[in-house]
Amino acid sequence: MRKACGNFSFPGLLFLIFIATLYLFMRKTEAGVVGVNYGMLGDNLPPSNDVVSLLKSQNITKIRLFNPDIEALQALQNTGIEVILGTLNQDLQPLSANPSIALDWIQNNVIPFAKTIQFRSISAGNEVIPSDMQNYVLPAMQHLKMALDQATAAGLLANRIPVTTAVATSVLGNSFPPSQGEFSQEVGPVMGPIASFLAENQSPLLVNVYPYFAYVNNQDVIPLSYALFNSQQVVVKDGENAYKYLFDAIVDAVYSALEKVGGGGQSVEIVVSESGWPSGGNVGDAAATVEYAKTYNNNLIRHVSGNSGTPKRPGKSIETYAFALFNENLKPPGTEQNFGLFYPNMTE
Numbered sequence: 095m096r097k098a099c100g101n102f103s104f105p106g107l108l109f110l111i112f113i114a115t116l117y118l119f120m121r122k123t124e125a126g127v128v129g130v131n132y133g134m135l136g137d138n139l140p141p142s143n144d145v146v147s148l149l150k151s152q153n154i155t156k157i158r159l160f161n162p163d164i165e166a167l168q169a170l171q172n173t174g175i176e177v178i179l180g181t182l183n184q185d186l187q188p189l190s191a192n193p194s195i196a197l198d199w200i201q202n203n204v205i206p207f208a209k210t211i212q213f214r215s216i217s218a219g220n221e222v223i224p225s226d227m228q229n230y231v232l233p234a235m236q237h238l239k240m241a242l243d244q245a246t247a248a249g250l251l252a253n254r255i256p257v258t259t260a261v262a263t264s265v266l267g268n269s270f271p272p273s274q275g276e277f278s279q280e281v282g283p284v285m286g287p288i289a290s291f292l293a294e295n296q297s298p299l300l301v302n303v304y305p306y307f308a309y310v311n312n313q314d315v316i317p318l319s320y321a322l323f324n325s326q327q328v329v330v331k332d333g334e335n336a337y338k339y340l341f342d343a344i345v346d347a348v349y350s351a352l353e354k355v356g357g358g359g360q361s362v363e364i365v366v367s368e369s370g371w372p373s374g375g376n377v378g379d380a381a382a383t384v385e386y387a388k389t390y391n392n393n394l395i396r397h398v399s400g401n402s403g404t405p406k407r408p409g410k411s412i413e414t415y416a417f418a419l420f421n422e423n424l425k426p427p428g429t430e431q432n433f434g435l436f437y438p439n440m441t442e
Contacts, residue, residue, distance in 0.1 A: 128399060218231055269347040272406065293359060301367060345366065
């Protein structure tokens with residue numbers, strides 16, 4: 095996610111109508127395709143037990159945790175809710191430097207819950223690439239994989255847990271047209287070996303996909319309907335592939351980048367680990383509205399729950415995690431505080 099400045103609030107009633115509409119729709123979606131990000135950067139968030147009760151009441155069966163919060167993990171036990179579990183970004187350096195630290199991480203945060211929680215994957219950091227920490231990601235992934243293998247060999251884990259990382263679309267040096275998607279020169283030397291690791295271990299790549307940011311930064315060339323899944327006609331023709339939705343174009347640009355790095359990258363599946371639209375944000379940001387957020391999220395759920403896939407990878411649903419469960423008031427002011435599907439008091 096990109097940082098924003100300034101703040102603009104919307105009437106609470108409209109937002110509650112948005113939430114009620116969204117979650118009535120979510121109850122009808124294909125079970126298990128759509129999950130939600132459970133972020134905790136707020137000083138007014140409800141206890142984890144209450145959050146889990148909310149998830150169950152809304153039939154949400156997948157969540158993503160950005161760090162191994164013990165209270166949340168304890169609350170998730172024996173609920174049937176599957177979990178993507180992340181490491182903190184600041185933990186990547188020690189995890190990459192010392193396999194024993196990775197073993198401790200798995201022993202402390204995964205093994206105690208392995209019989210009561212199904213972990214969909216372990217994510218080594220979030221949006222670390224590109225940065226000055228990017229070279230820590232692959233060694234951390236390798237050490238976490240080694241630790242999981244040791245735990246499995248010792249009979250402590252019954253099911254395979256993939257290891258991956260989450261990237262933003264800032265890893266792309268080119269994204270248009272989607273078939274020409276490629277990683278930037280800065281991250282190519284990192285993403286190539288990561289793609290090989292993912293392919294070798296049949297692990298997905300987590301990608302945070304935000305048509306909102308692409309739209310607000312390019313409003314002169316990107317139609318709003320293209321960003322909101324509302325376009326009734328093809329907006330981008332790319333060879334044999336036709337795009338009506340910006341979301342699909344972004345996902346396929348990353349697929350193209352994976353294909354270009356070789357090493358089996360063409361076999362790596364993408365899980366959309368974040369996607370959403372803000373209901374409020376910066377002063378003067380006409381795109382961050384309740385109505386647009388409602389439209390985007392409902393259309394997102396409908397699209398990924400179907401079997402249309404993307405033009406490049408058609409014919410199947412797209413595992414996607416809506417961003418995010420709550421508005422989080424400790425994030426930077428502006429749009430970043432306004433991606434929540436629920437208020438912190440859990441009102442609908």
